[in-house]
Amino acid sequence: xxxxxxxxxxxxxxxxxxxxxxxxxxxxxxxxxxxxxxxxxxxxxxxxxxxxxxxxxxxxxxxxxxxxxxxxxxxxxxxxxxxxxxxxxxxxxxxxxxxxxxxxxxxxxxx
Amino acid sequence: xxxxxxxxxxxxxxxxxxxxxxxxxxxxxxxxxxxxxxxxxxxxxxxxxxxxxxxxxxxxxxxxxxxxxxxxxxxxxxxxxxxxxxxxxxxxxxxxxxxxxxxxxxxxxxxxxxx
Numbered sequence: 001x002x003x004x005x006x007x008x009x010x011x012x013x014x015x016x017x018x019x020x021x022x023x024x025x026x027x028x029x030x031x032x033x034x035x036x037x038x039x040x041x042x043x044x045x046x047x048x049x050x051x052x053x054x055x056x057x058x059x060x061x062x063x064x065x066x067x068x069x070x071x072x073x074x075x076x077x078x079x080x081x082x083x084x085x086x087x088x089x090x091x092x093x094x095x096x097x098x099x100x101x102x103x104x105x106x107x108x109x110x111x
Numbered sequence: 112x113x114x115x116x117x118x119x120x121x122x123x124x125x126x127x128x129x130x131x132x133x134x135x136x137x138x139x140x141x142x143x144x145x146x147x148x149x150x151x152x153x154x155x156x157x158x159x160x161x162x163x164x165x166x167x168x169x170x171x172x173x174x175x176x177x178x179x180x181x182x183x184x185x186x187x188x189x190x191x192x193x194x195x196x197x198x199x200x201x202x203x204x205x206x207x208x209x210x211x212x213x214x215x216x217x218x219x220x221x222x223x224x225x226x
Contacts, residue, residue, distance in 0.1 A: 032213070043117075043204045043217035044155070087154075093213050096162070098145040099206070101155040 001100055002026040002090045009106040018075045020105050022088030025069045032091040033064060033071045034099070037084045044087060048073070075107075083109045113139050113209035117218035124195055124225055131191045132221045134205030140185035141207035145215075146178075149202040161188040161205075195225040 006022040024033065032051050036044035048055055050062040050071070061074040075082060085104040091097075114137040124130045134144055142163045147155040159180050160168040167180035177199075179191040188207075192199055206217040 034214070036217075041202065041220065041222065043115075043206075043220045046214055046216060049214055091213065091215065096143050096160060098157050098160055099215055100157060101147075103154050 001092060001097070002028065002031060004088045004090060004102050006086075006088050006102065006105045008103060009108070011108045011110060012078055013110050014079055015077050018078050018082075018107060018109075020073045020075075020086055020088070020107070021070060022073070023070045024088070024090055027068050027090055028092070030093045032093060033062065033068075034089045034091040035060070035062065035073045036087045036089065038087065038104070039084050047086075049091065078107075078109045080109050080111060083107060113137075113207075113214070113216045115141075115205065115207050115216045115218040117203075117205055117221050119221060120219060121222040122224070124223070126196055126225055127194055129191055129193045130195055130223060131189055132203055132205075132223070134188045134190070134207070134218055136186045136207045136209075139207075139209045141188075141209070142185060144182060144188040144205055144207045146180060146188075146190050147204045147206070149204060149220075151202075155204060158190075163188075192223065195223070197225045199223065200225045 002024045004024045012018045034049040035047040038044045048062045055062045063072040087104040089099045118133045144161040146158045149155045161182040163182045169175045182188040204220045
């Protein structure tokens with residue numbers, strides 16, 4: 001699976017939009033890009049998944065350029081409760097292929 | 112989204128004893144489940160892939176005789192830590208791939224403390 005690279009940490013004030021960019025240069029044709037959020041002592045929570053262009057749900061947006069070598073998770077108007085670690089992962093469309101985690105991005109939202 | 116549940120949420124056991132952690136897919140069938148371990152301030156580390164009705168596939172460096180995985184049904188996988196030692200104390204998390212969109216969902220995690 002393609003390795004992902006994302007910033008180790010980010011800080012933001014409440015109410016701001018936060019964009020976390022992830023690079024996955026060696027992504028394969030049948031790979032999806034998936035983002036998870038993890039709070040301390042909890043399992044990762046699925047945020048959003050996409051293949052190309054733009055995906056939006058009630059929580060976030062995911063922007064994927066045409067070459068799919070990177071992606072950007074956009075969190076609108078963050079609050080203190082969005083302080084967490086965010087993981088960008090490549091999800092191969094195959095039943096037996098697990099997700100392999102990188103270090104993630106630790107987002108700190110400040111009042 | 113799909114629900115994956117783990118039990119227990121936390122467990123304390125004595126060194127040398129064994130402890131079992133259950134992972135259930137509550138609203139979907141999972142032929143494959145994945146087990147991870149996470150130490151404080153670190154990322155998730157894949158331990159093994161659990162396949163229903165067959166042997167689990169372990170990652171390099173994970174002792175299969177120490178971390179016994181059983182996937183006896185389409186909704187249940189269990190991880191048994193045998194002869195536990197304090198260094199096995201960690202946060203154990205399972206996940207399963209749900210059908211639509213092939214999304215992987217995670218359980219709440221289980222804290223194991225070996226004293």
